[in-house]
Amino acid sequence: MAESLDDYIDAVSRALALPVEEAWRPAVRANLEVSLRLARLVDEFALPDETEPAPIFTA
Amino acid sequence: MTTKPEMTASEIASAVAGGKMSALDATEAALARIKQHDSVLNAFTDVTAERARAKARAIDADIAAGKRVGPLAGVPFAVKNLFDVAGLSTRAGSKINRDLAPAKRDATLIERMEAAGAVLVGALNMGEYAYDFTGENVHDGPSRNPHDTTRMTGGSSGGSGSAVGGALVPIALGSDTNGSIRVPSSFCGIFGLKPTYGRLSRARSFPFVASLDHLGPFARSVTDLALAYDVMQGPDADDAACTTRGLEPTLPLLANPVSDLRIAIAGGHFQKNVFPEAVEAVSRVAKALGTTKVVDVPEASRARAAAYVITTTEGASLHLDRLRKRPNDFDPAVRDRLIAGAMVPAPLVDRAQKFRRWYRAQLVEIFKSVDVLLAPATPCTAPKLGQMNFNLDGVELPVRANIGIHTQPISFIGLPVVAVPVPLEPLPIGVQIICAPWREDIALRVAHALEKMGVVAAPAPRGI
Numbered sequence: 001m002a003e004s005l006d007d008y009i010d011a012v013s014r015a016l017a018l019p020v021e022e023a024w025r026p027a028v029r030a031n032l033e034v035s036l037r038l039a040r041l042v043d044e045f046a047l048p049d050e051t052e053p054a055p056i057f058t059a
Numbered sequence: 060m061t062t063k064p065e066m067t068a069s070e071i072a073s074a075v076a077g078g079k080m081s082a083l084d085a086t087e088a089a090l091a092r093i094k095q096h097d098s099v100l101n102a103f104t105d106v107t108a109e110r111a112r113a114k115a116r117a118i119d120a121d122i123a124a125g126k127r128v129g130p131l132a133g134v135p136f137a138v139k140n141l142f143d144v145a146g147l148s149t150r151a152g153s154k155i156n157r158d159l160a161p162a163k164r165d166a167t168l169i170e171r172m173e174a175a176g177a178v179l180v181g182a183l184n185m186g187e188y189a190y191d192f193t194g195e196n197v198h199d200g201p202s203r204n205p206h207d208t209t210r211m212t213g214g215s216s217g218g219s220g221s222a223v224g225g226a227l228v229p230i231a232l233g234s235d236t237n238g239s240i241r242v243p244s245s246f247c248g249i250f251g252l253k254p255t256y257g258r259l260s261r262a263r264s265f266p267f268v269a270s271l272d273h274l275g276p277f278a279r280s281v282t283d284l285a286l287a288y289d290v291m292q293g294p295d296a297d298d299a300a301c302t303t304r305g306l307e308p309t310l311p312l313l314a315n316p317v318s319d320l321r322i323a324i325a326g327g328h329f330q331k332n333v334f335p336e337a338v339e340a341v342s343r344v345a346k347a348l349g350t351t352k353v354v355d356v357p358e359a360s361r362a363r364a365a366a367y368v369i370t371t372t373e374g375a376s377l378h379l380d381r382l383r384k385r386p387n388d389f390d391p392a393v394r395d396r397l398i399a400g401a402m403v404p405a406p407l408v409d410r411a412q413k414f415r416r417w418y419r420a421q422l423v424e425i426f427k428s429v430d431v432l433l434a435p436a437t438p439c440t441a442p443k444l445g446q447m448n449f450n451l452d453g454v455e456l457p458v459r460a461n462i463g464i465h466t467q468p469i470s471f472i473g474l475p476v477v478a479v480p481v482p483l484e485p486l487p488i489g490v491q492i493i494c495a496p497w498r499e500d501i502a503l504r505v506a507h508a509l510e511k512m513g514v515v516a517a518p519a520p521r522g523i
Contacts, residue, residue: 012402018379019386024395031399034460035371038364039407042414045361053412054270054419 005029064092065519068134068229068283072176075118075133082118082133086111086178089135093180093227096523100203102212102221104140105147105182111135114178130286132176136230139216140182141189142166142274143263151265152185152215154198154388155381166263167298168232168274168291175290180228183218187390189234189267190374190397191215192242192462193444197390201444204246205520206486210441213246213462215239216277220247223277225520230287231277234261236268237366238436238466240275244478245436245489249517250284250506251277255302255496256473259288262297268373269300270412271366271470279517281507284477285310288499309500313507320501323352325434325493328359332451332464336488337435340481344490345433347514348505354429362418362468365411369471371400372408392459419472426495431505435465436478436489469493477502479515487518 009028013020020028066074074080090108097103118132138144141151143162150156169179184202186194194217195201202217204210205225212220216233220243223231233240235253244251252275259274266272276287289308295301324330324345330338330353345351375382375397382401386394425432438451438461448455469476469491475498478489494502509515 009402016379016401018383018398018401020398021386024386024391024398027391027395028398028402031371031396032402035368035399035403036407039368039403039411041361041364042368042411043407045358045414045417047410047413047417051413052416053409054415 005032064226065279066229067280068131068278068286071134071229072130072132076122076128078122080133082115082178083112085133086115086135086180089180089228096225096227099208099523100205100221100225100227101200102183102202102218102225102227103137103181104150104184104199104218107144107179107181111178111180114173118176129174129176129290131172131290134177134230135180135228136172136177136232137179137181137183137222137228138169138232139185139219139234141185141234141265142169142182142232144169144179144182147182149265151189152187152196155385156265162263164263167260167295171291172287177230183222183231185218186215187393188378189215189236189239190393192238193459194220194243195444204441204522206248206518206522207441208522209443211246211444213242213437213441216243219243219277220249223247223249223279224517225523226279229279229283232274233277234264235273235275235470236271237370237470238463240277241436241466241476241478241489241491242462244277244480246441248480248482248487249277249279250281250480251275251478252284252288252499253470253476254288254499255475257300257302258475258499259291260295260298260301262295266377268370270373271370273470281503281510282313285313285503304497307497307500309503312500313504315504317348317505317508320430320505321428322348322350322431322433322505323354323429324350325432326353326355328356328468329434329465332438332461333435334439336440336483337438340483340488340490341433341435343481343514344479344509347509347512354425354432356425356468357421358418359468361414362471363464365414366467366471368403368408368411371396372403375400415471422472422474430494430501432493434491434493436491437462438464440483440486440488465491475499475502477506479506479509480517481514482516482518
């Protein structure tokens with residue numbers, strides 16, 4: 001997991017021209033693991049195709 | 060009339076308007092208290108003493124001339140340093156923003172507070188770029204808890220919590236994206252209002268997550284909270300998300316009875332991951348309000364996860380260019396979270412926004428049969444400064460990421476909340492009074508009733 005995520009970090013870092021120094025990598029990876037774990041929680045929740053996003057939320 | 064450190068804003072305004080105290084005396088008292096205690100609390104990053112004195116003198120001149128003054132006449136207040144203050148660079152807790160040109164104009168909410176007679180005395184410490192729940196800041200040092208200065212204020216509006224909790228000022232303004240008003244309110248033992256998303260203008264404040272950012276007041280009494288909130292309401296074309304609804308004053312409704320309200324305790328997620336003090340605080344509030352009813356809020360844990368995803372990705376988007384050009388000038392912990400946020404695939408963010416719509420519909424349904432939900436504001440009382448982990452329900456978890464687990468699922472869909480302080484020993488802790496969209500009046504009314512019953516109160520600062 002760590003290695004494949006490192007490959008992904010390298011690829012996105014290049015695609016976005018976003019520097020990731022080696023010293024930062026463990027923390028970036030750890031944060032990305034948390035973000036992806038939480039995103040998966042949302043991802044696995046089935047929603048109807050018609051569901052509209054709420055990018056600007058109006059209460 | 061001499062000033063007392065814990066005079067409320069309404070007491071000060073009444074004394075000033077009645078000629079018993081000058082606005083200048085009230086201002087000087089706040090400046091003296093800041094001078095006396097801020098070297099310990101580290102709540103302020105800027106003290107705008109000359110501006111404050113000039114404003115106070117102008118109010119006193121108006122009173123001497125027999126002119127009518129506003130409901131906050133002579134009341135000192137301060138703002139989180141992400142609000143534009145004319146003449147200051149809006150640092151938003153960062154090193155990088157100190158290079159910005161000084162703001163030319165105050166934030167809308169400062170203008171509205173000052174139009175009501177309040178006197179701005181300074182700008183307040185905060186977590187870098189508001190991506191924080193601790194109140195710690197690597198550039199300015201941590202704001203400190205006024206009840207125990209070895210402990211966190213909570214964040215990201217840490218200076219706001221410290222300044223009001225320490226009675227340096229009776230009112231402060233802050234921002235809340237995921238809990239940054241409610242968490243410092245809880246840890247510092249004060250009242251905080253996170254209004255409905257879009258209720259108060261964010262114009263000329265430094266953003267974090269556009270679809271989650273709210274601004275709101277902190278105070279030591281519910282009357283003061285309502286006073287400040289009422290004068291700040293109103294449409295503002297300078298904030299695209301600001302409502303066009305008319306003013307809905309809450310102060311005249313505060314003393315209305317609460318016996319007709321349907322009040323319930325939020326169940327599920329909101330009863331998990333809590334320390335005994337949070338359970339005790341909710342229990343005291345529920346008992347005082349005469350409710351034992353528990354309503355499950357479906358998928359609140361997933362809502363928190365979705366809020367996290369939206370926050371980290373929108374935050375990354377906001378700061379992308381700064382991350383490229385000045386990565387070493389960030390707090391490394393903030394930088395590394397934001398870089399990771401930039402790497403979350405777009406479909407996952409879109410799904411989080413779609414889930415938001417679904418979750419909102421569930422809460423709208425709940426609020427058809429309930430007027431008020433009660434929930435912890437934080438899982439615990441203020442942790443020690445620098446504390447990295449705590450043990451929640453038998454699991455060792457990072458403090459920073461988990462302080463906001465009970466606030467995030469609420470701000471995620473923009474519901475109005477008053478955080479009320481339960482004065483437990485040795486440290487206070489907050490409870491969220493959560494209402495349907497646009498019903499700040501109900502949340503404030505319940506908070507006021509609890510205050511009158513003596514169940515909630517801002518304790519005198521005992522750490523300074």
